[in-house]
Amino acid sequence: MIRIRWVLELTRLILEIIGADMSTCTRRVKVVLYEKGVDFVIKPIDWATGEHKSEAHLSKQPFGQIPVLEDDGFILFESRAIGRYIAAKYADQGTKLLPNPEDLRAVALLEQAACIEQSDFEPNVGGIAMEKVFNPFKGIATDEARFKKHVETFGTKLDGYERILSKQKYLAGDELTVVDLWHLPHGEIAEKYAPEVFEAHPKFNAWWQSLKNRSSWIKANEKGNLL
Amino acid sequence: MVLTIIGHPISTCTRRVKTVLIEKGVDYKLQTIDWANGEHKSEAHLQKQPFGQVPVLIDEDGFTLFESRAITRYIAAKYANQGTKLLPDPSDLKAVALLEQAASIEQADFDPYASGIAYEKVFYPRRGIPTDEKRLQQHIDTLNAKLDGYERILSKQKYLAGDELTVVDLWHLPYAEMSEKFAPQVWESHPKVNAWYKALKERPSWIKANEG
Numbered sequence: 001m002i003r004i005r006w007v008l009e010l011t012r013l014i015l016e017i018i019g020a021d022m023s024t025c026t027r028r029v030k031v032v033l034y035e036k037g038v039d040f041v042i043k044p045i046d047w048a049t050g051e052h053k054s055e056a057h058l059s060k061q062p063f064g065q066i067p068v069l070e071d072d073g074f075i076l077f078e079s080r081a082i083g084r085y086i087a088a089k090y091a092d093q094g095t096k097l098l099p100n101p102e103d104l105r106a107v108a109l110l111e112q113a114a115c116i117e118q119s120d121f122e123p124n125v126g127g128i129a130m131e132k133v134f135n136p137f138k139g140i141a142t143d144e145a146r147f148k149k150h151v152e153t154f155g156t157k158l159d160g161y162e163r164i165l166s167k168q169k170y171l172a173g174d175e176l177t178v179v180d181l182w183h184l185p186h187g188e189i190a191e192k193y194a195p196e197v198f199e200a201h202p203k204f205n206a207w208w209q210s211l212k213n214r215s216s217w218i219k220a221n222e223k224g225n226l227l
Numbered sequence: 228m229v230l231t232i233i234g235h236p237i238s239t240c241t242r243r244v245k246t247v248l249i250e251k252g253v254d255y256k257l258q259t260i261d262w263a264n265g266e267h268k269s270e271a272h273l274q275k276q277p278f279g280q281v282p283v284l285i286d287e288d289g290f291t292l293f294e295s296r297a298i299t300r301y302i303a304a305k306y307a308n309q310g311t312k313l314l315p316d317p318s319d320l321k322a323v324a325l326l327e328q329a330a331s332i333e334q335a336d337f338d339p340y341a342s343g344i345a346y347e348k349v350f351y352p353r354r355g356i357p358t359d360e361k362r363l364q365q366h367i368d369t370l371n372a373k374l375d376g377y378e379r380i381l382s383k384q385k386y387l388a389g390d391e392l393t394v395v396d397l398w399h400l401p402y403a404e405m406s407e408k409f410a411p412q413v414w415e416s417h418p419k420v421n422a423w424y425k426a427l428k429e430r431p432s433w434i435k436a437n438e439g
Contacts, residue, residue: 058379059379062375062376062377062379062380063332063336063373063376064376074321074324076324076325076328077328078327078328078331078332078335079331080327080331081324081327081328081330081331084323084324084327085320085323085324085327088320088323088324089320101317101318102317104301104304104305105290107300107301107304108290108292108297108300108301108304109292111294111296111297111300111301112292112293112294112297114297115294115295115296115297115334116278116294118331118334118335119294119334119338120278123339157278159277160277160278160279161277163273163277164277
């Protein structure tokens with residue numbers, strides 16, 4: 001098995017993800033790969049020596065970030081774009097994660113959900129994660145006032161989520177999509193530091209708990225999850 | 228019933244939608260929301276837009292959609308066969324992937340900082356909240372660093388997703404224009420980005436969308 005895998009890697013038939021197992025955005029990609037049953041290998045980046053700022057990396061990812069997908073010569077970055085590509089390329093295997101592209105309304109509702117996640121959810125949970133995890137990791141003290149502001153705004157935005165999830169099972173409709181899964185990496189950190197906000201929104205919380213319990217997410221976190 | 232946009236003539240996100248409607252040559256009616264009387268927080272509005280925001284699309288058949296970027300994607304797909312081509316062929320997986328990469332770049336690497344500048348200099352003061360000069364400078368510095376990435380991309384291709392214009396390029400306009408006003412040096416120090424932006428700004432659709 002190991003020799004076959006080695007040959008597949010050498011002939012670039014296994015997807016390569018330049019990333020880090022514990023990184024939030026790498027796990028956002030891993031969870032989709034596991035849902036679709038797609039084999040992959042993580043190629044670690046050497047943060048300590050600044051590899052992410054090297055010319056070699058910048059020519060693949062011009063913002064100096066991870067993850068980056070390499071699929072038989074095709075290079076793609078941004079974890080959500082990578083997740084969408086995998087879900088579309090492997091539409092016929094694993095969990096269905098995108099609507100039929102010809103169904104204009106279903107696609108529109110997916111895009112509405114995708115925008116909600118990136119503009120109403122991510123800035124607040126990302127802000128909580130920054131204040132409580134990423135800044136302290138870099139030796140920057142938590143700004144408690146900013147943390148409180150993020151928690152307050154997060155609560156207001158979850159009122160909107162509560163309305164939506166009182167009428168349908170998932171964010172884009174009654175079927176699971178990639179967009180639901182995107183909430184997991186930073187949402188988990190926000191839950192650790194502001195659990196009361198989750199508990200105050202029961203429909204949202206039920207949806208959230210069911211996503212967290214998916215085996216794909218448990219597997220994505222097997223090598224650590226910054227909590 | 229004609230396609231209706233609930234919004235406001237001067238709102239950044241409403242103008243994002245207007246630009247695409249004009250590029251596609253689609254007729255529409257703008258229904259102005261009554262901010263002063265809190266119409267955006269009314270139950271009637273919250274049922275259409277649960278976050279109390281604008282714009283909202285109500286299509287001719289009653290289909291309701293919110294989030295300006297989602298609305299522009301829907302219009303560009305529904306009217307794919309008229310006006311300016313603004314999306315790749317959905318069966319071209321790689322072209323679609325590169326559009327999604329560009330879309331994510333705009334929302335994660337551009338919008339928070341460009342709109343952050345707009346909030347500190349325009350929207351917060353309008354609400355009586357003074358500019359936080361430290362945060363304003365952080366937004367300017369981060370936008371400047373992010374535009375280094377844009378410069379690399381736009382040195383190799385004409386637009387953000389490849390060599391063809393897409394909705395994603397047009398999404399940048401409202402906050403590009405506002406950030407340019409308060410931090411012109413950030414744009415001028417990135418020549419390829421600046422040229423791309425200036426060409427977008429001169430499109431008749433953007434000029435018309437700004438006519439109010």
